[in-house]
Amino acid sequence: MYYVVHMTFGKYIRDHRETLKKIDRRFSVRQVANRIGVEPAYLSKIERDEVAPPSEAKIRALAIELDKDEDMLLAMAGKVSSDLLEIIRKRPELFADLIRQLKSMPDHAILRISRDVRDGEW
């Protein structure tokens, strides 16, 4: 999935909204804009990357609307979920060290730690 790297936030939203629109006409710019609570002209500009991605709250609404992962969409917008920031800010040195350690680790290693923690192997 090479192309994802070059995909902007706007183009990604447009692509997926258009795909949904093909089978459901309620996915027009106007109707989606209304449902997520912004002006249609604003969503149009977002989708053409004419303006920066919207706020975290609107991105979350978009993620739900388009059935995409919220953290992934936030990341495409250059943001990190505020609940994660809060967790890190409460124990900054601990989390900073761990995250920097994990920077160079492969996906499967991080997944495994997640699973081990969840399964209570600690």
Add this chain to the structure above:
Amino acid sequence: MYYVVHMTFGKYIRDHRETLKKIDRRFSVRQVANRIGVEPAYLSKIERDEVAPPSEAKIRALAIELDKDEDMLLAMAGKVSSDLLEIIRKRPELFADLIRQLKSMPDHAILRISRDVRDGEW
């Protein structure tokens, strides 16, 4: 260390700068401000919490100046280091899951994971 919770960014900086000033007069508001690259009046306002904490770059400079942990100082300012954000944004779902898992884990468990990863037990 209860009081730390109620300590503001400004008060924390002021306390530590004043402590250093007692044994080294180069730690005046003016001289520290000059070294970190801001106006003295601005640092004065920061220390009295009259304005919001400064930018990440200035906080880092302050951390070095006062010999404090950068991530901890950033956290007190309500921020998270941009290098950590970048790491998370590159694999948002993986890191989001892990961090939320670790939210309720005790310090020693997180420390142990850090150590295990560093020592290559993966």
Add this chain to the structure above:
DNA sequence: AATAGTGTGTACTATGTAGTACACATGACG
């Protein structure tokens, strides 16, 4: 007593963030 340094009050500014409001041309469709 002069002067050098200190902390702070007041006023101002540039840039970024996160949008709204309305008009307009085009396209779909019953």
Add this chain to the structure above:
DNA sequence: CGTCATGTGTACTACATAGTACACACTATT
């Protein structure tokens, strides 16, 4: 063939962020 919906251009706005610049009164030093 009229009207209803669609996407978008233009203009504008409120608030936040991250500071600067200068003047002033006080303190310490020599």
